[in-house]
Amino acid sequence: MARITFIQAIFEGLIEEMERDPSTFVLGLDVTRGTFGRAAGFFERFGPERILDMPLSEAGFVGAAVGAAMAGTRPICEVQFASFFYCAFDQLCNQAAKLRYMSGGQARLPITFRTRCGAVGGAAAQHSETVYPQLLSVPGLKLAVPSGPADAKGLLKSAIRDDNPVVVFEHLALGGSREEVPEGEHLVALGKAAVKREGRDVTVIAIGAMVPKALAMAQRLASDGISVEVIDPRTLIPLDEQAILASVSKTNRVVIADEAHLHGSAASEIGCMIAEKGFDYLDAPIKRVAAMDAPVPFSPPLEKAVIPGEQAIERAVREVLG
Amino acid sequence: MDIGKELLLEMYRRMQRIRQFETRLKDLTIRSEIPGFIHLSIGEEASAVGVCAALRPTDRITSTHRGHGHPIAKGGELKRMLAEIYGRRTGYCKGKGGSMHIVDYSLGILGANGIVGGGIPIATGSALAARVMKRDDVTACFFGDGAANEGTFHESLNLAGVLKLPVIYVCENNGYQVFTSAASVTAGGSIAARAQAYGMPGFALDGNDVLEVYRYASNAVARARAGEGPTLLECRTYRWEGHVVGENAFGGRPYRSEEEVAAWKARCPIVQFEKRMLESGRVSREELDQLIAQTQAELDAAVEFARSSPLPDPSEAAADIYG
Numbered sequence: 001m002a003r004i005t006f007i008q009a010i011f012e013g014l015i016e017e018m019e020r021d022p023s024t025f026v027l028g029l030d031v032t033r034g035t036f037g038r039a040a041g042f043f044e045r046f047g048p049e050r051i052l053d054m055p056l057s058e059a060g061f062v063g064a065a066v067g068a069a070m071a072g073t074r075p076i077c078e079v080q081f082a083s084f085f086y087c088a089f090d091q092l093c094n095q096a097a098k099l100r101y102m103s104g105g106q107a108r109l110p111i112t113f114r115t116r117c118g119a120v121g122g123a124a125a126q127h128s129e130t131v132y133p134q135l136l137s138v139p140g141l142k143l144a145v146p147s148g149p150a151d152a153k154g155l156l157k158s159a160i161r162d163d164n165p166v167v168v169f170e171h172l173a174l175g176g177s178r179e180e181v182p183e184g185e186h187l188v189a190l191g192k193a194a195v196k197r198e199g200r201d202v203t204v205i206a207i208g209a210m211v212p213k214a215l216a217m218a219q220r221l222a223s224d225g226i227s228v229e230v231i232d233p234r235t236l237i238p239l240d241e242q243a244i245l246a247s248v249s250k251t252n253r254v255v256i257a258d259e260a261h262l263h264g265s266a267a268s269e270i271g272c273m274i275a276e277k278g279f280d281y282l283d284a285p286i287k288r289v290a291a292m293d294a295p296v297p298f299s300p301p302l303e304k305a306v307i308p309g310e311q312a313i314e315r316a317v318r319e320v321l322g
Numbered sequence: 323m324d325i326g327k328e329l330l331l332e333m334y335r336r337m338q339r340i341r342q343f344e345t346r347l348k349d350l351t352i353r354s355e356i357p358g359f360i361h362l363s364i365g366e367e368a369s370a371v372g373v374c375a376a377l378r379p380t381d382r383i384t385s386t387h388r389g390h391g392h393p394i395a396k397g398g399e400l401k402r403m404l405a406e407i408y409g410r411r412t413g414y415c416k417g418k419g420g421s422m423h424i425v426d427y428s429l430g431i432l433g434a435n436g437i438v439g440g441g442i443p444i445a446t447g448s449a450l451a452a453r454v455m456k457r458d459d460v461t462a463c464f465f466g467d468g469a470a471n472e473g474t475f476h477e478s479l480n481l482a483g484v485l486k487l488p489v490i491y492v493c494e495n496n497g498y499q500v501f502t503s504a505a506s507v508t509a510g511g512s513i514a515a516r517a518q519a520y521g522m523p524g525f526a527l528d529g530n531d532v533l534e535v536y537r538y539a540s541n542a543v544a545r546a547r548a549g550e551g552p553t554l555l556e557c558r559t560y561r562w563e564g565h566v567v568g569e570n571a572f573g574g575r576p577y578r579s580e581e582e583v584a585a586w587k588a589r590c591p592i593v594q595f596e597k598r599m600l601e602s603g604r605v606s607r608e609e610l611d612q613l614i615a616q617t618q619a620e621l622d623a624a625v626e627f628a629r630s631s632p633l634p635d636p637s638e639a640a641a642d643i644y645g
Contacts, residue, residue: 025454049454055484060477063443064450070432071382071451071461090474094437095444103425103433104415105642139643163645 001180007037009149009181010114010170013156014076015039016184018046021074024160025050027061028078028114035080036116036175062088065111066095069165074110076160082117082131082169096165097140111166112159118171118209118259119307125295128303130208130260132169132236136269142166142190143236147211148174150181151234154188162190171209171259191238195247199229202253202317205244206230207266210257210289213310221317228317236266244270245278252283255316259307262290287316323537327604333375333532334599335613337367337592340391342617343400346625347390347407351567355629356407358420361388365530365562368591369494370395372535373462373555376543382430382448382461384441388561389434392464393424396431401624410631417634418642430459438499439472441465442491446478449489449552460488460546462539468499470513479554483520486551490542493554494529496561501569501577514556522552529557530591533598560586 004012018024025046029035032043032053043051054061058079065077079085085092092113099107119128132143142164146152152170159166196211197218206214211232218228231247233239248254254274258267267288274286292306344362351360363370366388374383374395385392393403398414406413407421414424425433432448435441445463452459469475470493482489493513497504510516517524523542528534535557542553562583564570599605 023455027450052450052485055477055480057477057481059474060443060446060481063440063474063478064447064481067384067432067444067447067449067461068451068454069447070444071448073451073454075447090437090440091443095435095440099425099433100645101642102415102419102423103427104413104418105645106415106425106427107433108645142644 001182003178003180004149006149006152006170006174006177008039009153010156011039011042012181013153015042015045017157017160018050023072024074024076025052026076026078027052027054027065029054029056029080031078036172058084058087059091063091063095066091066099066109069109069111070099070107074160076112076114079113079115081127082115083126083129085115085131093135093138097138100164101140108163109165110163112156113165113167114156115167115169116172117169118173119296119303120172121300121303122298124298128296130169132167133260133265135167136236136266140165141237143169144190144234145169145208145236146234147206147208147232148177149179150186151188151194153181154186155190155234158187158190166190169208173209177212188234190235191240193231193233193240193243195229195243196232197228197230199227199251201227201251202255202320203229203231203247203251204255204257204313204317205270206232206257207236208259210259210313214257214313217310217314217317221314226317226321233270239270239273241273241277244274245281248274248278249281252281253320254282255287255289255313255320257289257308257313259291261293262288263293265290284320284322287320289313289316323540325533325536329375330599330605331609331613333371333536334595334610335617336371336374336395337532337595338614338617339400340367340370340394341592342621343394343403344390346621348563348567350625357409360421360567361565362563362567363388363391363561365586365591366494366496366559367391368532368595369492369529369535369557369559370464372532373464373490373492373539375536376539377462378459380430380459382432382459383464384432384445384448384461385424385434385464386441386466386469387422387434387436387438388466389422389424393426393431393434397429398424398426398431400620401627404624404628405631408628408631409633410628411634411638412627412631416638416642439465439469439474442469442472442474442478445489446482446487449482449487450485452488453485458547460490460543462490462492464492464494466499467493467495467497467504467508467513470516471507479520479522479552482552483522486549488546488549489552490539490546491552491554493556495556495558498561498565498578500565501574503577512556514554517554522554524554524556526556526558529559530589530594532591532595562587
């Protein structure tokens with residue numbers, strides 16, 4: 001196993017899948033050059049027939065991915081920033097998500113959307129959002145939010161093989177993170193959560209870039225004798241309810257950490273699910289840690305005030321422990 | 323272009339199927355047998371049939387919310403269409419699509435679409451798939467004058483122009499975007515002329531002349547198949563019926579004159595086509611009447627099929643969300 005970065009892991013998965021299936025191809029902005037990192041020889045390996053730079057037309061090329069999938073290919077469509085999906089909402093939500101259903105199962109829509117999300121300092125509100133809550137109530141989509149390199153590779157590979165539209169949210173802050181990533185066939189099933197750290201006293205369900213923050217906090221709290229279990233759902237649709245409930249039934253306390261805006265966040269949805277299905281396990285109220293309901297501001301101290309950090313998770317953990 | 327008698331009769335048959343299907347549908351809708359919104363394309367049959375007659379069975383089309391004519395022109399089954407519009411389990415989409423969403427993958431009908439302009443990027447992507455998979459099939463993309471003012475029109479034609487994709491953009495300019503005249507909201511006056519900006523040929527056609535549409539479509543298809551890129555055809559035609567069946571119940575002021583409607587009805591695409599065929603002496607009145615009677619019988623059977631088909635079980639609402 002090699003110790004590689006998140007971006008290297010993504011490209012490793014991408015190259016393996018493109019070699020495996022000749023009906024896959026990449027379309028998006030600047031994909032021949034690579035916007036946020038690249039793999040040496042990626043373009044040379046597959047050429048302009050399978051790596052296609054698109055005009056700056058999100059609705060146009062997201063829709064083209066839909067049509068290309070319906071006509072028998074397996075497109076991998078890159079949308080530079082998740083907020084740019086707003087320009088293509090019809091094609092993502094009305095077309096990609098619904099056409100299989102609306103055609104009575106005739107349409108097959110094996111599309112992988114790769115996109116970047118998250119606040120990384122000074123990108124302001126139109127380049128810093130985690131758009132997945134807006135997609136949580138769009139049946140027909142699957143949503144993956146990897147928190148590290150190995151999951152990034154495994155989830156991307158599963159997304160490409162899946163016959164449904166899957167949006168993979170790559171948090172910009174994770175791009176340079178490193179860990180050991182299995183070479184070759186490494187698949188992470190969509191809908192399977194991971195226990196990132198075992199613990200007894202409280203469950204922290206963390207999403208995407210909140211996972212490393214939760215793990216760092218759990219490490220610190222261990223020296224205070226607090227044992228934190230960290231669960232990473234890895235995909236929000238489908239959601240591994242069983243793994244979440246199993247952990248809550250063990251710790252009886254839960255904090256959900258999500259970088260999305262609090263209102264309508266994935267944390268809200270997961271919290272509601274626990275309240276409905278795991279109420280009897282709980283010894284304390286569910287606590288959500290999420291971004292303030294403000295557009296992500298530009299100036300770094302303001303951004304820090306809006307986006308929850310390690311301290312915010314720690315405060316919530318101490319609160320539910322009473 | 324010499325068009326054989328068999329093809330002439332087939333085009334006529336398809337136009338009749340569309341006209342009769344929609345005329346019956348209007349009646350059934352008024353009698354409240356059918357749920358939802360019904361948009362009719364009566365008077366616009368020539369563009370659907372002229373274009374689809376130029377396609378192979380393996381070629382693909384995308385359609386619009388006014389989407390009964392295109393699937394019928396591509397060979398769709400009346401009974402499965404009608405069953406879908408009745409919301410029955412035996413319909414094309416098992417009752418999940420309805421009037422605006424007829425799909426038949428086996429015939430290359432990727433689907434009608436409830437979003438104006440929604441099908442344009444999809445057709446473009448379908449053409450892109452042919453390129454990626456190195457196949458020589460083409461895609462015909464039907465849309466209206468309203469969609470020509472959607473952003474997806476610009477984004478898609480630019481993309482297809484750059485990549486020289488095998489797609490034929492067929493704008494059916496029927497004069498009205500919902501209740502507003504197309505002329506009053508379309509800058510430049512000509513949708514066909516916009517093709518120039520995307521580096522593709524664009525032609526404004528008599529959309530009520532099925533043979534003219536067929537000729538232009540055949541050239542565009544040949545061009546696309548040869549890898550020479552897309553074409554934009556603006557078929558100028560007219561929507562005899564309102565935007566939606568029953569629109570008068572919503573009130574509102576009249577948006578077009580009776581004289582205007584009458585003038586276009588006098589240019590009926592089916593009557594004109596009949597006249598030309600009969601005058602040429604290649605086709606007899608009896609042959610045409612026989613096709614009309616056959617269509618009528620088929621339609622009667624389709625209505626019976628739809629009415630007697632089972633409704634979906636409520637448990638089926640959860641099926642086919644994911645594959």
